Every structure is written in C-alpha cells, then in structure tokens.
Amino acid sequence: GAGVSQSPSNKVTEKGKDVELRCDPISGHTALYWYRQRLGQGLEFLIYFQGNSAPDKSGLPSDRFSAERTGESVSTLTIQRTQQEDSAVYLCASSSQGNSYNSPLHFGNGTRLTVT
C-alpha cells in the first residue's frame, strides 16, 4: 500500500506568515509523529498522536507550533508567525502500534520549509 504522504514537499514563506504542513499516514496506522530536522542535524521530536489519546506535545518548541489529527487519519502541523529559525525539514511518521516499543516508524519524505 501507499506510504506516508506529506505535502507540500517544499514551502517557501516570508517571515511572520503562517504555514500548514499536511501528513497522510499509512492506512491503519494508529500512531502519528512529527519530527523536525535542521540542516545537517538529527531528528528532533515535536509531537505524537496515538488513537484517541491526548497527544504528547512535549517536543513543540513554542506556542507558535500546533498540530491536529482527525481520528486516525490526516494530521496538520501549523506554524504561526514563522521565524527564520523554523527553516528545516519537517518529517511525519506513522506506526501500526504507538504504544509498543517494537513497532518501527515509517517516515514520509518530509516538507522542506524555508523562511525568508
């Protein structure tokens, strides 16, 4: 079946504008994750959704960042009043069992965000 799909693949925005990034997880995957990867660096956890449980938002860097998920499907990551330091690749991942330590994450190709 289809993998994790993210859109847009690239986004250039002006400082101060809001952006929305979209993620379609693998069908049937109950868990969905957002990570950020700055150029040449590792992956930084942002937020995690598992079924109908309250999301783990502990990685969101500021209140300008928020995310929603509709049931067990699409998720949207919103960044308000973008800053240049928000420039990064935003990676979405899903897994079949979010509450199991042996379930690997499957990643999308990411959205490359550039704030000018």
Add this chain to the structure above:
Amino acid sequence: AQKITQTQPGMFVQEKEAVTLDCTYDTSDQSYGLFWYKQPSSGEMIFLIYQGSYDEQNATEGRYSLNFQKARKSANLVISASQLGDSAMYFCAMRGRTDSWGKLQFGAGTQVVVTP
C-alpha cells in the same frame, strides 16, 4: 531521560568491506526497543533493523546486523560487504516507557561514505 550517543560523525569505508557504526544509549527502562535508520542524500528515512531489549539473539536483516550488548548499553550496527549505495547518514534510535512510547529518540547520526 533517555539518551542516544553516536560518537562517529563520519566514516569512510571501501566497497566490499564491513563497517561498524557505534551506538550507546542510556535508559532506566527494562523494556525498550532499539532501531537503526538510513537517510540517503535524498532525505528519506529508511528503517533498517530493530532489536528488543529482551531479545537474546542479535538481530539480522540481510547485510545488516546489530551487535547488541545490553550490559554495556550498546547497539552497534554492522554493515557487511559495503556497497556504494550504502553511502548515507545512519541514525540510531530508541523508544521506551520513560519518555512515552511515542518519543523515538534519535542520535546525532554517522555519515558513511563508501569508496570504490
């Protein structure tokens, strides 16, 4: 908190040789999972191999094997018979109960370059 350490920022390896990528971790959890991912220059994150904390045998997947030494808290990735297509960034990651199952923690990564 859990922590993943990859001490090798970059490595060169000749084609057909084996290479070992180091990964050490710190956790107080008894149950946890260890993962390795490959990220080629295209940016996608590719799941390679998984090792559970209770698995007695080292995991193997084709040319990839995981040298798991629980007492030393290390989970080194061994790539046998390196190919040019193995050139990529390699990330070690873990998840456990302490940081919530969803928060897959990543190391800083090791850049591998395979030379002819």
